[in-house]
Amino acid sequence: MLEVIFEDDHDTAAFLHLIQQSDDRRHFIVREGIKKVGIERSESAFSVQRFIEPIFVRFFLECKEDEHMLSLIEDAYCFTDQDEQQQILQLAHSIMEGELDDHPFEPKKEPRTQFISDALRTISLDAGVFSVRSFQTFRLGKYYERLREYAEAAIDEYRMEQEYQNFIQSLRDYVTSNPPRMKKVRIVHDRAFTLWELRYVSEREQKKYIDRRFVREHPMYIDSHLLAPLISIAPETVELYTDKPEHMMSRTIQNVFQERVRLFPLGAFVSEKTEG
Template structure:
């Protein structure tokens, strides 16, 4: 018989809930106490270990992993705010699930399941006493390093996302406060995204539409070929022609200009609807004369 001692009654209930929904429950009998369980194998030639070990791995991943990462956030990196913790842990889960696989500094091998299994295999789970708290304190250093790695990378991603959102908001505020230099522009996605009104404009003509002071204030973030002129022009309407709505620059334009942007399929673009930059400049010079 194996006695498993849990940290509290909630963990005991969580372990029982997992056991009830796994096939292993039919192969063992369980006696429940407030913070402990007594487990015996039912007519199993292999004994209790191959039944309990995967159940414990599942328990640590499902019931204790978030708790441990939250502890790392609070105690090591001093993120106390629950909403910030939630956002960082959401990023961490995306990384662990493989949804974000282009992030440097991530170690996925061996898997977390393998790390837990490796440590559990060093302990007899056939009989005696197994303490969840002691196991986590003294046996999971490698597993904890993996979780700390996920947390560190997730914090960096979170900070970058916050910085990006602040940047986008500053561009929104600038656009909202600015008088439009052109009422409408067309952004067309061919080999790259470009403002079609500038297609035949000289570099000198293009510079007349760019707020160089604003670009100097955002040198690391602003794209001089597309975002800088778009934000400087601050058009009331942008017709955006693309077949790749998930493109990062397409999403950035939509985030900045929001309801001013209307997206169309690339094949629907017609150049004869476009009035080019030099036409606007010629009309402006005629008015001045």
């Protein structure tokens, strides 16, 4: 019989729940104890090792992974606020699932589940005592190193998002606290973004529309051809013509000007030009 030792009743219950979900459960005898579960086969044709390996993989992924990630985020990277921890954890899950396609973190060829499976195969699980805590401490080094990489990538993503939000707020504050220099402007996104009212204005003349002091305060973020004059003009209405409203620049314009933005498909502007 294999006896699995847990640290608490919650883990014991979670593991038993996973066993109950297995289609092969009927071929094994499962005995529940205090912080432990005993497993033995009821039919000689079946292997405890083969039965229990995928259950252990699910257990570490579904029941212990977030616990370890949150511990890393708090203890190794000093994020103690629970809301921040949850945001970072969610970003880590997004990276793991490949949801952030433009993220610079490149997933390794070997999935993290493989590290758990490989570690389980180095020991016999047909009989004896299996301590979850000892296995985590001595066998899952490569798996936890992978989780650290995901945590670091998520923290980088979180910090970038925080910087972006602070940047957006500073632009929003500027726009709301300064009188508009034009009532309405149109921005046409056809390959590039064009501030239509300034399309024939020379670069020298465009500089007259730009608040240089404000640009100096945000040198890394302000686009001198579009964002700098647009923010400095602080129009009452921004008509944005684009077929890609989720483009980073489109999102920035919408986030800064909020209810001042009127969004149109690119084709609507082409029709307007033709009719005019």
